[in-house]
Amino acid sequence: xxxxxxxxxxxxxxxxxxxxxxxxxxxxxxxxxxxxxxxxxxxxxxxxxxxxxxxxxxxxxxxxxxxxxxxxxxxxxxxxxxxxxxx
Amino acid sequence: xxxxxxxxxxxxxxxxxxxxxxxxxxxxxxxxxxxxxxxxxxxxxxxxxxxxxxxxxxxxxxxxxxxxxxxxxxxxxxxxxxxxxxx
Numbered sequence: 001x002x003x004x005x006x007x008x009x010x011x012x013x014x015x016x017x018x019x020x021x022x023x024x025x026x027x028x029x030x031x032x033x034x035x036x037x038x039x040x041x042x043x044x045x046x047x048x049x050x051x052x053x054x055x056x057x058x059x060x061x062x063x064x065x066x067x068x069x070x071x072x073x074x075x076x077x078x079x080x081x082x083x084x085x086x087x
Numbered sequence: 088x089x090x091x092x093x094x095x096x097x098x099x100x101x102x103x104x105x106x107x108x109x110x111x112x113x114x115x116x117x118x119x120x121x122x123x124x125x126x127x128x129x130x131x132x133x134x135x136x137x138x139x140x141x142x143x144x145x146x147x148x149x150x151x152x153x154x155x156x157x158x159x160x161x162x163x164x165x166x167x168x169x170x171x172x173x174x
Contacts, residue, residue: 002153020116027110038140045139049132053125 022050024076030069039065039074047076054080109137111163117156126152126161134163141167 024046026039043063050056060079066072111133113126130150137143147166153159 022116023112023114025110025112029107029109042136042140045136046133049129049136052132053129 020080022054022076022078022080024050024078026074028072030067030071037067037072039072043074043076050078054078057081107167109141109163109165109167111137111165113161115159117154117158124154124159126159130161130163137165144168 026042026046028037028039047056047061056078060081062077064073064075064077113129113133115124115126134143134148143165147168149164151162151164
């Protein structure tokens with residue numbers, strides 16, 4: 001199964017919107033317990049990088065973070081404005 | 088279906104390894120044709136951000152990029168060294 005198919009599986013159920021979206025998912029295996037997570041810090045810095053390429057309205061970013069004993073996953077969903085895409 | 092379940096679906100079929108891994112997937116809808124992609128540039132900058140938190144061996148990074156008429160997806164898979172994790 002290719003990446004595009006996998007993302008379609010992952011996004012199944014989202015409402016279809018006409019506006020362009022950017023979705024970022026970061027997953028880290030948790031092989032050592034108790035290590036502090038750096039994903040929330042990464043989130044902020046990755047958003048700063050993305051802002052170099054596209055205009056990102058802070059209200060248009062939704063963040064989802066989940067963890068269990070084995071893995072932590074950070075997901076950023078960004079709706080890009082139609083009129084002001086830079087790249 | 089939660090994020091963790093979705094990533095498990097996405098990763099089904101990968102060999103199970105003991106070493107810690109970081110996986111990043113970036114998907115962009117392609118609502119306007121012909122716009123040059125900034126994902127390959129993003130890839131480089133996001134790797135630089137990640138290097139602030141964890142030691143990343145360039146040989147331990149595998150990159151997969153796919154696109155079709157509707158979407159482009161960039162996937163980075165990073166195997167983290169056991170002994171030299173910073174965060």
